Each structure stands twice: as structure tokens, then as C-alpha cells.
Amino acid sequence: MIELDDLDRGILRALALDGRLGAGELGRRLGLSQPAAWRRVKRLQEAGVLAGQRLVVDRAALGFGVTVFLGVKLATKGRVSLEDFERAVTAIPEVQVVQHVLGLFDYRLRVVARDIADFERVLRRRILTLPGVGQVEANVLLTEERRPGPIG
Amino acid sequence: MQIDDTDRRVLRQLMAEPGLAMADLAERAGVTQATCWRRIERLTESGVIKAQQAVIDWRALGYGVEVSLRFSLDKTDPRAFDDFIDAAREVPEVIGIETFLGRVDLRLNVIARDMAQYQEIYRRRILTLPHIADIEALMLIATIKDSDGVPL
Numbered sequence: 001m002i003e004l005d006d007l008d009r010g011i012l013r014a015l016a017l018d019g020r021l022g023a024g025e026l027g028r029r030l031g032l033s034q035p036a037a038w039r040r041v042k043r044l045q046e047a048g049v050l051a052g053q054r055l056v057v058d059r060a061a062l063g064f065g066v067t068v069f070l071g072v073k074l075a076t077k078g079r080v081s082l083e084d085f086e087r088a089v090t091a092i093p094e095v096q097v098v099q100h101v102l103g104l105f106d107y108r109l110r111v112v113a114r115d116i117a118d119f120e121r122v123l124r125r126r127i128l129t130l131p132g133v134g135q136v137e138a139n140v141l142l143t144e145e146r147r148p149g150p151i152g
Numbered sequence: 153m154q155i156d157d158t159d160r161r162v163l164r165q166l167m168a169e170p171g172l173a174m175a176d177l178a179e180r181a182g183v184t185q186a187t188c189w190r191r192i193e194r195l196t197e198s199g200v201i202k203a204q205q206a207v208i209d210w211r212a213l214g215y216g217v218e219v220s221l222r223f224s225l226d227k228t229d230p231r232a233f234d235d236f237i238d239a240a241r242e243v244p245e246v247i248g249i250e251t252f253l254g255r256v257d258l259r260l261n262v263i264a265r266d267m268a269q270y271q272e273i274y275r276r277r278i279l280t281l282p283h284i285a286d287i288e289a290l291m292l293i294a295t296i297k298d299s300d301g302v303p304l
Contacts, residue, residue, distance in 0.1 A: 015205070
């Protein structure tokens, strides 16, 4: 496993806020030459620590005013139904996140919708008709905050 | 801000693959590079695009355990949410904080190197957070889908 020093952590912290920063700017901020910063970024990418980029958008401005987290319990269990469920749920465009979990539920889903009426449509037509779906619990997202994590 | 079809085309491609170079992005969206660049500038200035961030894979840094902790708070104290969130921000292993409308008030995403470290964090840093009425844990087995995109 990759070992990090303070400069690597500094690079990760900076890129976690702004993924578009180039090696030149990263180097200036951390007191490294551009090639040295580039080599470190490259090493973090190769180790899989830097795993791509995400675009953070104002969902409400794009007409998606509602985000809901669903806990889903499957009614029937077994290898086949898990795969069927995952294939079907992943294909729903309003479903952003699908996580297989252990606990009160079998899956956590993050669903976006235009409004509550649109969410009801997605829930009834798309989610509740999924193969094997049982009990479903919905919680409407109010605020979210990403933290720097243990590199802070 | 008014979003037109060209904005939507650019955003759709950018959400699908945020790390894409401008030339490739313009080609996929079917616009010139200059248009593509101008549209992204405008969407960023108006706040529709909030940020582009690097995704850190915590597993690659040795954090093999991820738990979603769902809290109900004792809401008789009007400061319950603020106190809890302020205290949760002090825990480095907390990588996300979300608040909800529903049966669950709040969710923390917690990572740990292994179950022994998780138990340590849970006992010393989580159970000691203020105003907790109830906790449920969902342990992450696998992330099947993870996207920030909305279906434009």
C-alpha cells in the first residue's frame, strides 16, 4: 500500500477541492517544482488513490429540486435476485448511487427528482416495480457536506 | 440563469466524464471548442457548476471499512443539530455529513482501516457525540453505481 507524506496529503487536499488544478499551480502552493508535483500526482493516480473526477452541480438550478435516500430491503434473497435487482436499479437514470449494504437494509439508493410529485412517479413506476424489492424507507436530503477525511 | 439545449449537451458529457479534455468534450457534445469553453465558463460563473473535484479512493489508502451511521437526535434541545454537526466535523474519519427530513435526522459516513479501528472510533468519537437518541449502522459491502449526474 502507498505511503503518503505531508506533501502528498497537501496535493490530495487541494485536488479534492479543485480537481482542475495543474501541476504548476499545485507546485506553487506546496513549494514544489512543476515536474516534482506532476510526478507525485502521477504516483497517486497509479496507486488508485486519485480515482477520477466528479462534477458538482447545483441540482436545483438544473430543475432537480429533490434528492431522496432510499433504504431497500429485498423480499426474496439469493444470488440470482441480487444480480437482477442490481442490473435493473443501475439502469434507472434518476438513481445516482447504488450501494450494497449490511444491516437494516440490503441496498442504499440515492435518487434525484424534479419535485415530490416526480419522486412519487419514480418510486412507484421504477423502484417499487424492481425485481425482488420489499420494504422501502425514504429520507429526503436537506443538506450535505463532504469532509476532507483523515488527510486533513 | 436560462439553460438551453447546448448547455445541456455540454453538461451531459461533462457529468458523464468530468476529467475529459476540452477537445474531446466539445466533440462529444457536438460543439466547437470555443463554444464549449464559453458555456462551461458561464455555467461555472452562474453557479450551476459548483466545482470539479478529484475523487479519493479511501480503500487505496488502506481504509477498508466504510459505515453509514444513521442518527436520530434528541430534538428537545434547539441546538441539537448544530452541536452534533460541529462535533462530528472534529472527527477526521467522518468523510460526509448529511441531514434529512424523515425517520432519520442525520447520517455520517465513517471510514476506518479495519474493524478494530472502527470499533475504537465508534466507541471513543461517535458514541460521545452530543444529543444522540438512536443510531443505526449500515456497513458498506460494495458500491455498484456512484454518479453525481442528473438525467438532463
